[in-house]
Amino acid sequence: xAVVSQHPSWVICKxxxxxxxxxxxxxxxxxxxxxxRQFPKQSLMLMATSNEGSxxxxxxxxxxxxxxxxxxxxTLSTLTVTSAHPEDSSFYICSARESQGIGEQYFGPGTRxxxx
Amino acid sequence: AQxxxxxxxxxxxxxxxxxxxxxxxxxxxxxxGLFWYKQPSSGEMIFLIYQxxxxxxxxxxxxxxxxxxxxxxxxxxxxxxxxxxxxxMYFCAMSLTSGTYKYIFGTGTRLKVLA
Numbered sequence: 001x002a003v004v005s006q007h008p009s010w011v012i013c014k015x016x017x018x019x020x021x022x023x024x025x026x027x028x029x030x031x032x033x034x035x036x037r038q039f040p041k042q043s044l045m046l047m048a049t050s051n052e053g054s055x056x057x058x059x060x061x062x063x064x065x066x067x068x069x070x071x072x073x074x075t076l077s078t079l080t081v082t083s084a085h086p087e088d089s090s091f092y093i094c095s096a097r098e099s100q101g102i103g104e105q106y107f108g109p110g111t112r113x114x115x116x
Numbered sequence: 117a118q119x120x121x122x123x124x125x126x127x128x129x130x131x132x133x134x135x136x137x138x139x140x141x142x143x144x145x146x147x148x149g150l151f152w153y154k155q156p157s158s159g160e161m162i163f164l165i166y167q168x169x170x171x172x173x174x175x176x177x178x179x180x181x182x183x184x185x186x187x188x189x190x191x192x193x194x195x196x197x198x199x200x201x202x203x204x205m206y207f208c209a210m211s212l213t214s215g216t217y218k219y220i221f222g223t224g225t226r227l228k229v230l231a
Contacts, residue, residue, distance in 0.1 A: 103149050
C-alpha cells in the first residue's frame with residue numbers, strides 16, 4: 001500500500017528557532033500534499049495544500065510567513081515553522097494523494113512539536 | 117458550504133458487541149467521497165473504509181461497514197464484534213472529487229471498548 005513517512009517523529013526546540021518537518025511519499029508520486037495541525041482531543045485542521053512545483057495554498061487564518069511549505073518534488077514536501085513559539089506546539093500531520101484514484105489521502109505518522 | 121457533523125463526542129461499547137458511529141454531511145456537489153479513519157493514541161491516521169457518492173452498495177471492509185443513506189446525507193460507520201483494540205478516536209471525512217480533493221473532517225468520536 002501507499003506509505004508516507006514523516007521526519008522527525010518528535011522534536012523539542014527553543015523559542016525563536018526554526019524547525020523543519022519532512023513528509024515523503026515512499027512508493028508513489030504525490031501530486032498533492034496536505035499539512036494538518038491537531039491540538040489535543042481535537043480534529044485535524046488543514047493548514048495548507050501544496051502541489052509539486054507550485055506555491056502552497058494556505059487556509060484562512062494560517063500565517064504563510066510562519067509556516068513555510070515547499071513541495072520540491074513529487075515525493076517530498078517540507079513544513080518549516082519559523083521563529084517557533086510555545087503556542088506553535090502541536091501535532092503536525094502530513095498527507096499525500098496520487099493523481100489517480102478515489103482521492104484518498106495517505107497520512108504520515110505525524111510530528112509532535114514542543115517549543116520551550 | 118461543505119460540512120461534516122459527528123454528534124457523538126464519546127461512545128462506550130461492550131467487547132464483542134456492534135457499535136454505530138454517526139456521521140452526517142452537507143454538500144451540494146453531486147460527486148464526493150466519504151472516508152472513515154481511526155486514530156489511536158499513537159496519533160497515526162488509519163484508513164478504514166470509503167464510500168463514493170455514486171456507489172450503489174454500502175461499503176464493507178472486514179468488521180467495518182458503512183451505512184450510506186444518500187437522501188439523508190448520512191454515512192454511519194458500523195463496527196461489528198468490537199475488540200479492545202478498537203478503542204480510539206474515529207473521524208469521518210468528505211472529499212470533493214474535484215479541485216484539490218481536500219478533506220473536510222468531522223470533530224470525531226472517541227470510542228471506548230469495555231472488557
